[in-house]
């Protein structure tokens with residue numbers, strides 16, 4: 001059976017693992033990538049036993065600037081044609097612009113911005129040739145909200161991914177690639193390992209429960225939106241309301257509100 005194939009970055013945990021489960025349930029073959037190969041293999045095994053799809057694991061560290069080209073070359077070697085790309089791998093870099101090293105900031109930009117854009121660029125020609133493509137860039141509600149102190153580049157890379165997705169989606173339409181769509185998925189607080197990894201679990205747990213979503217509805221919103229050709233999607237009513245607020249509030253008020261709350265989800269030390 002000729003199944004479609006989805007490449008998911010950051011599939012070893014959280015939102016990426018949920019993308020793998022949902023695309024597999026839709027009958028897609030998968031390529032899973034992240035650094036922790038054991039976690040990817042466990043997930044691949046779980047999925048193979050539940051769904052009769054093929055799951056390939058290719059471990060990569062996307063902080064290595066050579067990783068996207070190496071990954072795409074490996075897919076070509078294995079004759080795996082990618083129909084959907086989910087650029088999901090990401091993390092928050094704690095601390096301030098003053099306290100962090102340039103190599104940490106450069107790796108952050110590589111994983112969260114350059115690698116997603118490069119993977120899209122390398123995989124689009126094949127999608128165009130086969131007249132089908134789906135690209136989901138996992139951005140964030142932080143890409144809408146005002147920037148705040150700590151985790152300095154996080155909001156700006158996520159805002160960049162939103163703009164990139166809008167532009168690429170518009171370009172596909174303008175160039176007549178009717179069945180290639182690109183969507184920025186903008187979650188708010190989502191249960192995953194994200195806040196354990198960046199050391200803000202204790203303080204983010206103080207955020208009200210209505211602000212949190214499970215990964216499953218977040219991922220479902222992303223898949224539905226990209227199939228519709230919607231360039232940006234904010235999952236969940238509360239997140240939608242917050243995104244609208246950032247648009248209608250006077251900017252100084254928006255900044256003041258973010259500043260008042262941000263010490264709960266941004267670490268300065």
Ligand SMILES: NC(=O)c1ccc[n+]([C@@H]2O[C@H](COP(=O)([O-])OP(=O)(O)OC[C@H]3O[C@@H](n4cnc5c(N)ncnc54)[C@H](OP(=O)(O)O)[C@@H]3O)[C@@H](O)[C@H]2O)c1
Nearest residue numbers: 010012013014015034035036062089090189190192193194
């Ligand atoms: N959770 C939230 O509240 C939230 C809100 C808005 C947006 N997001 C975005 O959602 C995406 C997924 O995050 P999550 O919440 O699912 O967090 P998570 O549970 O911590 O998962 C992050 C994934 O990224 C991978 N990753 C991190 N660094 C990597 C690297 N150098 N190379 C390759 N893979 C790497 C991790 O795998 P390895 O460690 O195995 O490499 C892991 O699979 C991120 O882009 C994040 O910014 C999350």
